[in-house]
Amino acid sequence: xxxxxxxxxxxxxxxxxxxxxxxxxxxxxxxxxxxxxxxxxxxxxxxxxxxxxxxxxxxxxxxxxxxxxxxxxxxxxxxxxxxxxxxxxxxxxxxxxxxxxxxxxxxxxxxxxxxxxxxxxxxxxxxxxxxxxxxxxxxxxxxxxxxxxxxxxxxxxxxxxxxxxxxxxxxxxxxxxxxxxxxxxxxxxxxxxxxxxxxxxxxxxxxxxxxxxxxxxxxxxxxxxxxxxxxxxxxxxxxxxxxxxxxxxxxxxxxxxxxxxxxxxxxxxxxxxxxxxxx
Amino acid sequence: xxxxxxxxxxxxxxxxxxxxxxxxxxxxxxxxxxxxxxxxxxxxxxxxxxxxxxxxxxxxxxxxxxxxxxxxxxxxxxxxxxxxxxxxxxxxxxxxxxxxxxxxxxxxxxxxxxxxxxxxxxxxxxxxxxxxxxxxxxxxxxxxxxxxxxxxxxxxxxxxxxxxxxxxxxxxxxxxxxxxxxxxxxxxxxxxxxxxxxxxxxxxxxxxxxxxxxxxxxxxxxxxxxxxxxxxxxxxxxxxxxxxxxxxxxxxxxxxxxxxxxxxxxxxxxxxxxxxxxx
Numbered sequence: 001x002x003x004x005x006x007x008x009x010x011x012x013x014x015x016x017x018x019x020x021x022x023x024x025x026x027x028x029x030x031x032x033x034x035x036x037x038x039x040x041x042x043x044x045x046x047x048x049x050x051x052x053x054x055x056x057x058x059x060x061x062x063x064x065x066x067x068x069x070x071x072x073x074x075x076x077x078x079x080x081x082x083x084x085x086x087x088x089x090x091x092x093x094x095x096x097x098x099x100x101x102x103x104x105x106x107x108x109x110x111x112x113x114x115x116x117x118x119x120x121x122x123x124x125x126x127x128x129x130x131x132x133x134x135x136x137x138x139x140x141x142x143x144x145x146x147x148x149x150x151x152x153x154x155x156x157x158x159x160x161x162x163x164x165x166x167x168x169x170x171x172x173x174x175x176x177x178x179x180x181x182x183x184x185x186x187x188x189x190x191x192x193x194x195x196x197x198x199x200x201x202x203x204x205x206x207x208x209x210x211x212x213x214x215x216x217x218x219x220x221x222x223x224x225x226x227x228x229x230x231x232x233x234x235x236x237x238x239x240x241x242x243x244x245x246x247x248x249x250x251x252x253x254x255x256x257x258x259x260x261x262x263x264x265x266x267x268x269x270x271x272x273x274x275x276x277x278x279x
Numbered sequence: 280x281x282x283x284x285x286x287x288x289x290x291x292x293x294x295x296x297x298x299x300x301x302x303x304x305x306x307x308x309x310x311x312x313x314x315x316x317x318x319x320x321x322x323x324x325x326x327x328x329x330x331x332x333x334x335x336x337x338x339x340x341x342x343x344x345x346x347x348x349x350x351x352x353x354x355x356x357x358x359x360x361x362x363x364x365x366x367x368x369x370x371x372x373x374x375x376x377x378x379x380x381x382x383x384x385x386x387x388x389x390x391x392x393x394x395x396x397x398x399x400x401x402x403x404x405x406x407x408x409x410x411x412x413x414x415x416x417x418x419x420x421x422x423x424x425x426x427x428x429x430x431x432x433x434x435x436x437x438x439x440x441x442x443x444x445x446x447x448x449x450x451x452x453x454x455x456x457x458x459x460x461x462x463x464x465x466x467x468x469x470x471x472x473x474x475x476x477x478x479x480x481x482x483x484x485x486x487x488x489x490x491x492x493x494x495x496x497x498x499x500x501x502x503x504x505x506x507x508x509x510x511x512x513x514x515x516x517x518x519x520x521x522x523x524x525x526x527x528x529x530x531x532x533x534x535x536x537x538x539x540x541x542x543x544x545x546x547x548x549x550x551x552x553x554x555x556x557x558x
Contacts, residue, residue: 139387142385142388143381143383143385144385144386144387146347146381147379147381147385147386147387148387149371150347150377150379151374151375151399151402151446152371152373152374152399152402154368
């Protein structure tokens with residue numbers, strides 16, 4: 001699939017130094033455009049590789065374990081407490097209007113559409129995008145990636161595609177678990193704080209949901225999974241400057257993937273609302 | 280002391296001339312061109328010692344020879360194929376016929392020694408019952424058969440280099456590229472590594488390109504040979520079956536070949552720059 005080595009951004013030979021401000025800005029713009037191009041190529045290959053041989057099933061399962069099972073504790077805990085906090089914050093407002101029973105509706109909608117995917121995406125980005133970047137970055141600076149290429153293995157197939165596929169599979173599952181735990185946390189808070197019955201909470205929480213809400217949450221989780229895994233791989237495989245560079249790439253992976261997740265969330269929400277109106 | 284005994288290594292270039300040929304090769308980065316018209320040829324079964332100061336492009340030349348980098352200008356031919364214009368997918372196939380020993384070994388740190396050595400065979404989906412004896416055989420060749428279950432971090436620097444050599448020769452490649460295989464090692468360990476390279480050359484007729492800044496490595500390869508009959512290293516110029524000396528020196532300076540010749544010419548040279556290597 002891939003026709004180019006993974007070190008996409010090899011500098012052009014004899015690049016002249018630009019003394020002027022305009023030249024500096026032009027160079028910076030070119031560099032950033034090149035980075036976007038490289039990222040797009042890596043993303044394209046990461047998916048394209050899945051449709052041709054060789055495939056690395058064992059590596060994918062290993063990554064699913066690392067990303068999925070490894071992230072489970074933080075997703076369970078954060079999901080539970082986010083649900084509980086939402087009930088505490090919204091319940092007091094609903095109490096003013098005597099509409100406490102609506103708490104289940106609002107918590108359920110917020111978790112499924114928005115908080116579940118985005119919080120899970122951000123948490124997994126913090127844990128795994130950085131992990132991917134540091135792992136691949138370390139491999140790069142110790143020439144393990146070159147060794148892989150020297151032995152006839154395409155690193156985008158062996159290192160990138162399994163991580164991207166694993167994230168695409170497990171992040172939606174983690175999101176579903178996070179949403180469920182959020183509802184459990186919300187139920188506990190409703191029962192203990194608002195004196196709402198657990199049955200009422202669950203009935204309202206489930207009844208309010210429509211297929212489009214579930215699809216919105218699922219779509220977001222898939223997009224976020226793609227972002228956090230590809231950004232981690234890209235940052236790791238473009239490390240410059242030895243171990244210091246690995247540290248920088250790790251930080252960059254978290255920062256870039258988190259920002260991209262939030263930006264993508266905005267556009268996906270707008271798109272989902274637009275589609276919900278049309279359909 | 281064991282040695283791979285089944286199939287012999289392939290002999291490259293017997294019908295196509297040079298096993299490895301650089302013609303007017305240029306490559307550079309931000310700081311300008313590093314290699315500026317590098318041209319040389321390695322005949323089958325020949326060992327070329329690539330000497331030069333740090334930063335003269337020795338490693339670049341090796342990476343170009345393995346197809347890990349593309350030249351900005353010029354052609355690199357290996358085993359009759361022009362690898363400077365090949366697509367990455369074709370290069371992955373080509374690289375399976377070339378062994379590359381990286382400076383620091385570049386072993387996969389999450390895999391055991393045995394798994395590192397077996398890596399290429401596993402990539403080729405060779406069955407376990409064929410892999411195990413082959414791994415044992417090459418590890419015995421480098422006298423590290425007892426380390427198969429250890430992780431690279433548990434080995435000394437010299438042992439890691441020897442495992443790297445074992446990994447490079449697992450598929451019996453006709454060309455082996457060594458990137459400063461003795462850099463940073465003590466004299467005794469360096470001698471062990473050079474003996475291994477001698478054995479590979481004199482038993483299997485491997486074509487080799489060895490980058491180093493240690494002249495003594497080159498003279499050891501030029502002035503000693505491995506006697507298969509007595510299984511020992513003997514003094515005497517190594518010659519191939521046509522009684523041609525099989526070790527030549529190439530000195531890199533300013534991105535091109537500054538000197539090319541045998542050990543006697545190197546020793547007899549009055550050139551001030553070459554004299555600096557001899558002191």
